Amino acid sequence: MMERQLLAFLFLAYLGAAFVWPSVRVWRRTGVNPYVLPSGDDAHGFVTSGFRLVLLALAAYVLAQAFWADADRLLGVLPWLAHPLVAAAGWAGLSASLAWTVAAQYQMGMSWRIGLDRKNRTELVTGGVFAWSRNPVFLGMRFSLLSLVLLRPNAVTVAAALAADVFIQFQVRLEEEFLAKQHGAAYADYMRTTRRWL
Template identity: 35%
Template structure:
């Protein structure tokens, strides 16, 4: 199971972030990674998310190949159960599906961060008709699933900090879209929830 989780996470990163970014660049000539080294709020969020992702990857790696080290990550023993592991696995696979469909809905509009250089086209079809942030929703579901599969102090921190960072990024992106699209985005906000409720 631990090796499967590692393989899943590698596929998750490649299929849902690296490959779509490469495809978008090849189709449009636009680099979809929009974080930079400037001291701005959105770039700070980008750095924080990279650190969280690195901790998640390291935890999954240790769990798969250096199992004996997991005792030092302060396991939460009363949450260690086969049922919660299966629930967690169900969640991370659901998240994969949500993110995959949402990225197809975005097509060439796929970005990581805020794009100040190119025209913004609002996507309201598919998953974006259910949630304004289906990709972020999927990532949060992955963090929840990871915590249920490997309940320990580190995955708690990953979950809590991940949710906080995503909440901040969503609001920064909303502010940007309101400035760029005005009434078009206000109308969209009135029809579709930030998450799903």
């Protein structure tokens, strides 16, 4: 498999591991739809729309570069990052972030949601990788986006990574506010003992 096709495969595998697999698992075991992202004209809807736009742009890019060899050249390659050692770090980072995300999703179990589930109360998960980071899935996403920039340093990957990070920062704070209300003192204790990222 060529490098460009491998990148597209890993990107799709990451999307499957980060969003599809855990959602299907929760729905099949509980009957609860874990996809609870709103589309209103508030902060939650803004973050939802932003994430969708970034993911669609990245999906279009990785598929285009998989089948069109000149895609990167036309998108403003950053030559100071285009180095075999930097690319090797990108491959390692992408692989590590995929493994990290799968571990976090598995350990989250039936508490997995995409968005804020106000109807179905979930358990607070604090073990495993959640003992190191309050937001390990988002941490994995941030690391995968950085790895993509190292692999394909161009205007699209840099813009997508920066935009996604802004939306992640918003979403993390919305989720923390929600969890603090839902879990009270237990979440306050968790915040005192576990950092937001690492």
